[in-house]
Amino acid sequence: MISLLQQFLTEAREILEAVGDQLIGLETAPHDAARINELFRLVHTLKGNSGLFDFPDLTKVLHSAEDLMDAVRNEQITYTQTLADHLLAAADFISILLDEIQTQGCYTAERATEAQTLITALRTLRHSSDVHSETTPPPIEIQSGAPANSLLSRNTPTHQSLLKTLAILPESERMTYYRQLAAGMTNCWVRYQPEEECFYKGEDPFFLITQLPTPSWRRVSSRESWPALFELDAYRCNLEFELIVTAPIDELFEHFRYIPEQVIIEQIVLNDLIWPLVGIEKAGIALDDFIRTAQTRLATNDLTGLRHAVRTLLELTAPESRIASALRWLLLTTEITPLAHTIHHALLASIAPSYTLSDQNATPPAAAINTTAALDPLCFAVQQDILTAARTIAELTDTPPHWAGRMHALASGLAGLFTSLDQPTAVETLKIALEQSLMTGTATPMQAWLAAQSTSIQVLTETITAPAPQISPISNGTHSLPAARNGQHSSAVAADDDAKFGRRAEDNLPAPRTLKVDQGKVDRLMNLIGEMVVAKNALPYLAGRAENLFGVRELAREIKAQYAVINRIAEDMQDAIMQVRMMPVSFVLQRFPRLVRDLARKLNKDVQLTMEGEDTEADKNIIEALADPLVHCVRNSLDHGLETSEQRRAVGKSTTGHLIIRATTVSDRVVIEIIDDGRGIDAQVIRHKAYERGLIDEVQLERLTDHEAINLVFLPGFSTAEQITDVSGRGVGMDVVRTAIAKVNGHIELTSERGKGTRLKLSLPLSMAVTNVMIVRAHERRFGIPMDAVVETVRVPRNSISIVKHRQTVVLRGRLVPLVALNNLLGLSEPPHANDDDAYATLVVRIGNEHLGILVDDFRETVDIILKPLNGILAPLKGYAGSALLGDGSVLLVLDLQELVSCSN
Amino acid sequence: MLELTNNTAIVTDVLAVEDAEPLLVWLQQHPHGKVDLSGCTHLHSATLQVLMAAQPTFIAWPPAADLAAWLQVALKVNTNVAVSNPF
Secondary structure, X not given: OHXXXXXXXHHHHHHHHHHHHHHHHHHHOOOOHHHHHHHHHHHHHHHHHHOOOOOHHHHHHHHHHHHHHHHHHOOOOOOOHXXXXXXXXXXXXXXXXXXXXXXXXXXOOOHHHHHHHHHHHHHHHHHHHHHHHHHOOOOOOOOOOOOOHHHHHHOOHHHHHHHHHHHOOOHHHHHHHHHHHXXXXXXXXXXXXXXXXXXXXXXXXXXXXHOOOOOOXXXXXXXXXXXXXXXXXXXXXXXXXXXXXXXXXXXXHHHOOOOHHHEEEEEOOHHHHHOOOOOEOOXXXXXXXXXXXXXXXXXXXXXXXXXXXXXXXXXXXXXXXXXXXXXXXXXXXXXXXOOOHHHHHHHHHHHXXXXXXXXXXXXXXXXXXXXXXXXXXXXXXXXXXXXXXXXXXXXXXXXXXXXXXXXXXXXXXXXXXXXXXXXXXXXXXXXXXXXXXXXXXXXXXXXXXXXXXXXXXHHHXXXXXXXXXXXXXXXXXXXXXXXXXXXXXXXXXXXXXXXHHHHHHHOOOOOOOOOOOOHHHHHHHHHHHHHHHHHHHHHHHHHHHHHHOOOOHHXXXXXXXXXXXXXXXXXXXXXXXXXXXXXXXXXXXXXHHHHHHHHHHHHOOOEEEEEXXXXXXEEHHHHHHHHHHHHHHHHHHHHHHXXXXXXXXXXOOOOOEEEEEEEEEEOOEEEEEEEEOOOOOOHHHHHHHHHHOOOOOHHHHHXXXXXXXXXXXXXXXOOOOOOOOOOOOOOOOHHHHHHHHHHOOOEEEEEEEOOOEXXXXXXXXXXXXXXXXXXXXXXXXXXXXXXXXXXXXXXXXXXXXXXXXXXXXXXXXXXXXXXXXXXXXXXOOOOOOOOOOOEEEEEEEEEOOEEEEEEEXXXXXXXXXXXXXXXXXXXXXXXXXXXXXXXXXXXXXXXXXXXXXXXXX | OEEEOOOEEEEEEEEOHHHHHHHHHHHHHOOOOEEEEXXXXXXXXXXXXXXXXXXXXXXXXXXXXXXXXXXXXXXOOOOOOOOOOOO
16 A cells, blocks of 8 residues: 555656646647647546545546646637646645655645635636626627527537437426526536446445435436346446536536546526427418517617517417417516527527518528538538428418518528528529519429428538437427537537547557666665775785785786776676666756746746756766756846846847756766846946945955956855845855855856856766775875866975965966965874975865865875765764775775865965 | 335335345336335435336335435336426
8 A cells, every 4th residue: 555655656746747848838839739638648647546545635636627628628618828827736736735645644634725726716717618608698799690609618519418408398497497597596407327337336326416405307217228127237327317406516516526427517507498499380470560579679679668569479379389488488588687688689580480580780590600500410400490491481372462571581591591501502593593483473483492402401411410410409499599509619529539539548558668766776786886896996905915915926916807807897887877876957957947937927027948958967966966056046047137028128139038058968077057148247236246245355346357256146145136036036045056066066157248148057077976086195194085176296396385475385387376285284283295306295176266286295096986975973074075995994084175275274 | 124025125224235136136026016115215226227127116205305306206207207398
C-alpha cells in the first residue's frame, strides 16, 4: 500500500509537470487540438490514479478539471487565458496536496474548502456557456428572426435526449415547469444508465437515485426489453432511471461524481419546454386576420391586445387541436415571460405554418434555417415538416380571395428553405413555377415543382444525416422546433469525436526504457566507487613497499601493471556512475515558462522567453543547487530588467521583451546565461546606491570602472528597486545568488549595457563528486588545494620578493602578485622552507578575481579524491572544504582558500 | 430480508443484492406469486430489475412515500408514467 502510494505520488508529480508544459504550450497555440487532447488524457489518467486512494478532494478537483478539459476538447467551450489560469491554479493546488500527502500521509482538513472553491470555479467555467443562455433572458433577439437562437449553444446529443423526454410530458406539466423556471427555480433532467457490470462493483444505482431529492417526474425503464423470466440474469444491470428534479446542476454533478460517464444531466431552460406543440391538426380555419393582428400587436409590443386576441381565438378553437395548444402557450409565455419575444414569434409562426407573414420585419421560419443547419437532424425534421405543409397548401382546392397571396407566401417560405440548403437552382426554378401558377391561376406548377424537389431534398438530407442515424427527428406536428441550430456542434461531428476517443483505452504505452531508481541507491553506488578509488590508490604504495622494503622488484612491477588495469576500470566505472547522476538542465528550466508567464502577467509586461540547450547535462547536486539562484535571477530580469510595453515603445524597442536562458557546456563546466534586452543597469546609479548605503567609500566611488560598479550588486544588502514589489527587491538579492553558486564551486558574472540589456553568466562545475586536488606540503603536513583554484606553480627566488606596504610581493609575468605563506594562514609558527636554490615553492591561486601567491614547502602530485565535507564537531571549522582518504589510508584535509584568506584578513 | 411462502414473497427491511437470485428463482416457479413490500425500506437494484422483469402482483407498497413512488413508477405498468403524446 505504501509503495503504491509512493508510486502514485511520483507519477502524479510527473503528470503535473506534463500538465504544466501542455498548458504553457497552449498559451502560444490555444487551438492546438493535439495538446488539448494530451492535456485531457493527462488529467484523466491522474484522476483515475487518484481514485485508488481515499483523497476525495484531490479526486474531485481533478474531476472538475477533467470535465472542463472534456468540454474544451469537444469544442463546447473555447480555451482562454482565464481557463488556463484556473487550470494552473488547480494544478498548483494538487501539487500542494501531494506534498502534504508525502510528508504527513494526508492533507489538512482546510484543503477541503479550498478544493470546493476551485471546483466551483471550474464548474462555472464549464457551464458558463449554458449559464449565458439560461440567466440572460432570451428577449432582445427580435431582429435576429431565428426563433430559437438562445438554443444555439445547446445543440448537443444530450440536449436532444432531454427534448425527447420532455416531448412525452403532457402540456400542463410542461407549463408548470415553465412557470417554475420563470420564477427562478432550477429544474434539471437526469438520465442514469448504470453500466451492466455495476453490481459487481458494489454499486446500487437505485439507492443512489433514492438519495436524490424527491423528483417531480420520474421513470424507471429497462435499457433493453426484458427477456423471458427464465433467461433473466439478475446481476446484469438493465435499468435506466430518468427524472426531473428541482436542484442545482452542481449538486447533481456532485451526487453522481463517481460515475459521470453513466449519467446525463441537463438543466432545463424555458425554450425546451414549449415544443413540440401537441394536438390534432386542423386545417381550414381562417386564421389570416388573427395572425395579421397578432403580428402587428407583437411588433408594437401590445401584449394585452395580443392576449385578448389569443383568448378570443382560443374560444373558437377546439381545445384538443394543435393550434389551441400553441395559443395556450402564447397566453402563458406572454403572461410569464413578456420579454421573450423570440418565443412569442416562434409560437405565432407555428400557429400558421403555411402563412408567410406579410410584416417586413418578420422572417418566415424556413428562412431562419441557415446553411450549416442543414447538417442537423432536427433541422432535417423541420425541413420535412415545411415540405409536408407546403404540399398540403399546394393541394388545397379552395379559391379564397387571397389565393395569390397564399401562393406568394408558399413560394417565399420554400425559397427560404432551399436557400438555407444552398440550392440556388431550385430557388430559380421555384420562381418560374410561381409565375406559371399565378398566370394560370392553378397551383399545379407549384405542385409539380414540389414533387420534383421532394426527391432531391430526400437524397440531400439523407446523406447529410447519415452519420447520426440514432437521433430520430422529433416526430409530430409541424414546426416542432423552428430553430436555426448551430451546425458547429452538430451531432455528426460529435459522433465522429466519440469514435475517435473511444480508442483511447486501447492506446498502448511503449515499454518503459528508463528505470526509476531511488536516489539513495545511486548515492550508495557513488560512495562505493569512492571507496574503490581509495582502495585502488593503495596499490602504488603497496608496489613501493614491495620494492623498497622487501626488495622484490618483479612483484612491484606486476602490482603496478595490475594497478593500471584496475585504475582504468575504476575510472570508467566512476564515469558511468557520474553519467547516472547527470540530469539535464531542463529539470530546473522547465519551471520557467510558467514562472515567466505568471510574473509577466502580474507585472503587466509582455515577455517572450527563449530557452536554449535544455538538454545540457550536469550532476544532480549542481542542477539542484542551480534552481533557486536561477529563479532569483529570472525574477530580477523580469522585475528590474525588462520594461513594460509602453516604456519599450517609448524608447523604440519592440513591445515584447525578450528573455533568453541558455545553457552550454564549456570544457568541464556548465555555463548558464540569462540574457534580457531590457533597460540594462546604470553603473552610475549603482555607484551612488552603494555609496549611500556605505558599501563603498568615496575613493572607490571615483575609481570603480563601470563593469566593477555593476558587479557591486553582488554585495550583501544591495537592492536598487525603487519600490518593493512582491516579486523581488527586499534587499536580499544577488549576494544570496552569488553565495549559493559559490557553494558549488561556481562563479557568476554580470555584464550590462545601459538601454540594451543585461547578461548574467553562471558557471558551474559539471560534477561535484570527484575533486581534482594538488597536494602541497607545509610544515611536514600535507594539504589538498582544489585544482580549479590553482593558476600556476612557480619557484620564486628569495631575492625577487619585495616588500610593498609591509606585504611580500613578487612580479610575475608583468603583474604584481601578493605573497602569503600557508603557514601564516594556518597559524603555524614556522616560516616556509626554501629549497636548495633558495627559491620558494609558490602556488599562484585565483581568489575571486585576484591572484595570490601562496608559499608552501613543496608541491606534490595531483590526485582525484572524493571530497567529504567535515561532519559533526568538525563542521564549524572554517577554512576547510572537507577531507578525503588517500591511498595509504591517511586523511587529507582540503583547504578552502577563499575562506582561509578572508579569515586571516 | 426475504421470506418466501407458497404464494407470497414478503420483504422486510432491506432486500439485499444476494436476495435477487432466490427471488428470481421463486418468481420463475411461482408465476402468480404475490409480493408484499409493506415492511420494505429499500431494495437493491438487482432485485428491483427482477421484479420489473417478472411483473408480479403487489399486495402492499412500502410506507415511505418516496420509495413507494419510485417503486410504483418502476413496477406498475403505466401508473404515473406520463405518456400523453398521441403521436
